[in-house]
Amino acid sequence: MTTPTTSSTTTLSVRSRSRSRLIAIIVYTWRSCFPPKRWATVLLPCAGALLFGLLARAINSEPDVAFANVAAEGIFGLAMPIAGLVIGDSVLGAEIRAGTFHFTWLSPTPTWQIIFGRWCGGSIVAIITIAPAAAFAALIASSPVSAVPAFLAAAVGSIAYIAIFITIGCLTRRTAVWSLAFVFLVERLLGAALTGIAQLSPTWESRAAFTGLLDDVPTRLQRNGIPEGAAAIVRLLIVTVVALVLANWRMKHLRLSGAAD
Amino acid sequence: MGRTVMSFPMPNLHPPVLDPAFVTDATVEVDAVSVWFGPKVALSELSCSFGPGVSGLLGPNGAGKTTLMRAMTGLVGVNEGSVRVDGRDPRRDRGVHARMALVPEDEAVPAGLTARQFVRYIADLHRVADRGAPDTALQTVDLFDEGDRPVDTFSKGMRQRIKIAAALVTDPRILVLDEPLNGADPVQRAQLILLFKRLGAGGRTVIVSSHVLNEVERLADRVIVLVHGRLAAAGGHRAIRDTMDDAPRHVLVRSDAGRRLAAALVGLESVTGVTFDSKRNGLVVQTLQAREFAIALPRLAKASSIRLVEVRALDDSLESLFRELVR
CATH class of the missing domain: 3.40.50.300 (P-loop containing nucleotide triphosphate hydrolases)
Structure with a gap:
């Protein structure tokens, strides 16, 4: 073994030619946060979304209406949140629990770059998995006009979820448990009753984005007090930004103990 | 009425570091x-x-x-x-x-x-x-x-x-x-x-x-x-x-007259025990006052006309230190 000969001066002189930290974090997120088992777990809700497309074919009504009903409950209410949960937990919470996140944290990288890089890495995974799955489900349901709205709503909804689950990952070690509680207790239970919560909920807002982008939408899927279509997408983007800002603030106060603790 | 200006010696704000837990050029x-x-x-x-x-x-x-x-x-x-x-x-x-x-x-x-x-x-x-x-x-x-x-x-x-x-x-x-x-x-x-x-x-x-x-x-x-x-x-x-005054130390002492030395050592206040170690072919002296023992031993040997062959601390390793500190 030899003593490293690189001096501080030499290192400083070449730092300007280094690869972007942000790109390094995104690449790391793809390579390390998604081992084969995680990919399989991400693909399960995608398969579920496709099955909901098949289910829509079995409903005895217009294909567009049938798919809208099934997608609102099955895809935006179940498959997309679960996919977002798995991805959001993978990019941060799982690494903190495994005790490997400090390799990233113990660097001079600004916390916003860590958060943003992880979110970008996770969002790209969502955009190539659950969003196309939602679009394919529309095609399977013989509702091609719903494919683009489903893709857009699933993409924006899942990246909002990932931002929220990253924030939860910064707040607690039991990311998966608290994320499930967020989806099923806060969004599904409270969000169904309280419009104020639904306005900030990726499930309700992505559903509203989807239905708002359709020409002919069942009236039962429309909910008063929630922006629809493009306005819902903007709302989801605002939720995403706020969640990332919260995560960035919280990351500065993380207490990183080892995997065994 | 004029003001009286009093001067006090300034305290030394940077005293020399004496505590071994600290270093002068700390990073x-x-x-x-x-x-x-x-x-x-x-x-x-x-x-x-x-x-x-x-x-x-x-x-x-x-x-x-x-x-x-x-x-x-x-x-x-x-x-x-x-x-x-x-x-x-x-x-x-x-x-x-x-x-x-x-x-x-x-x-x-x-x-x-x-x-x-x-x-x-x-x-x-x-x-x-x-x-x-x-x-x-x-x-x-x-x-x-x-x-x-x-x-x-x-x-x-x-x-x-x-x-x-x-x-x-x-x-x-x-x-x-x-x-x-x-x-x-x-x-x-x-x-x-x-x-x-x-x-x-x-x-x-x-x-x-x-x-x-x-x-x-x-x-x-x-x-x-x-x-x-x-x-x-x-x-x-x-x-x-x-610094561990109350921790017992063991010192191997080999000489040309083991029995006489053992009898003389027992009379020293700094010695709490003497045993014969057949493997090392010498006396193992237990002491709680290492400094005093280090001063007294050569005087005792000289007074008793005993030639010391070897004097060596047996437990001066970190292993023994650690045992005593955590005991």
């Missing part, structure tokens, strides 16, 4: 630090400092070594007191991490990355643009040939070495190593000890914790001993021994 300063996790107190009002060279951190399991290292690197915040690295707070100032690296005790390494990708990732985070730096770091820990192998398939010893490579690639001025020799084979241990000593001799602050006390003895210029989250002793291992 890491720990000031009255307490850390607790719920009801468990991990560190209690601990104060010490570290400077260039190799410092050993010793203590039994649960003594607070790992927590201290995490506090020094900013991984955990302190509940009371302060930690300063180059005068900066490692929790608030992320620029500190450009000069500091931690090799954690945990075996966990990122999944899905090869050794080269892992070291390259750390280099990228530190904006080390030298594309050859990761390979140099891998060569330093003898893992160059394993560079394309996934790190999660590595053995325990290899994982330790890849983490050391990841730390070295950033060219840190302060290197914190938590049980870095775990899992390494004897040859690798010797090589790593040599590496750490070279890094320390090169002006870096190297802080190493270990349970393998004879290795720390070979490795560290200075030792900080923690017991139950508190500072138990500090300094060179011989200096620590000198």
Whole structure:
């Protein structure tokens, strides 16, 4: 073994030619946060979304209406949140629990770059998995006009979820448990009753984005007090930004103990 | 009425450092630090400092070594007191991490990355643009040939070495190593000890914790001993021994008249026991007052016309120190 000969001066002189930290974090997120088992777990809700497309074919009504009903409950209410949960937990919470996140944290990288890089890495995974799955489900349901709205709503909804689950990952070690509680207790239970919560909920807002982008939408899927279509997408983007800002603030106060603790 | 101007001698604001827990050229300063996790107190009002060279951190399991290292690197915040690295707070100032690296005790390494990708990732985070730096770091820990192998398939010893490579690639001025020799084979241990000593001799602050006390003895210029989250002793291992007045010491004394010497030794106040060690062919003297005994023994030998062949402390190793400190 030899003593490293690189001096501080030499290192400083070449730092300007280094690869972007942000790109390094995104690449790391793809390579390390998604081992084969995680990919399989991400693909399960995608398969579920496709099955909901098949289910829509079995409903005895217009294909567009049938798919809208099934997608609102099955895809935006179940498959997309679960996919977002798995991805959001993978990019941060799982690494903190495994005790490997400090390799990233113990660097001079600004916390916003860590958060943003992880979110970008996770969002790209969502955009190539659950969003196309939602679009394919529309095609399977013989509702091609719903494919683009489903893709857009699933993409924006899942990246909002990932931002929220990253924030939860910064707040607690039991990311998966608290994320499930967020989806099923806060969004599904409270969000169904309280419009104020639904306005900030990726499930309700992505559903509203989807239905708002359709020409002919069942009236039962429309909910008063929630922006629809493009306005819902903007709302989801605002939720995403706020969640990332919260995560960035919280990351500065993380207490990183080892995997065994 | 005129004012009377009185002058007072100014106190010396920078007294010379005498406490062995502190160094004059400190790069890491720990000031009255307490850390607790719920009801468990991990560190209690601990104060010490570290400077260039190799410092050993010793203590039994649960003594607070790992927590201290995490506090020094900013991984955990302190509940009371302060930690300063180059005068900066490692929790608030992320620029500190450009000069500091931690090799954690945990075996966990990122999944899905090869050794080269892992070291390259750390280099990228530190904006080390030298594309050859990761390979140099891998060569330093003898893992160059394993560079394309996934790190999660590595053995325990290899994982330790890849983490050391990841730390070295950033060219840190302060290197914190938590049980870095775990899992390494004897040859690798010797090589790593040599590496750490070279890094320390090169002006870096190297802080190493270990349970393998004879290795720390070979490795560290200075030792900080923690017991139950508190500072138990500090300094060179011989200096620590000198501070332990109430700890018994065993001294081997060989002479040309063992029986006569044994009878004479029993009369010394500083001697609490004398036994004959047939393996060493000499007397083993137990004393609680080592200094007094060291002065009295030659006088006694001279007065009794006994020639001393060998006088040697038997328990002047860190191993025995540690046992006594944690007893």
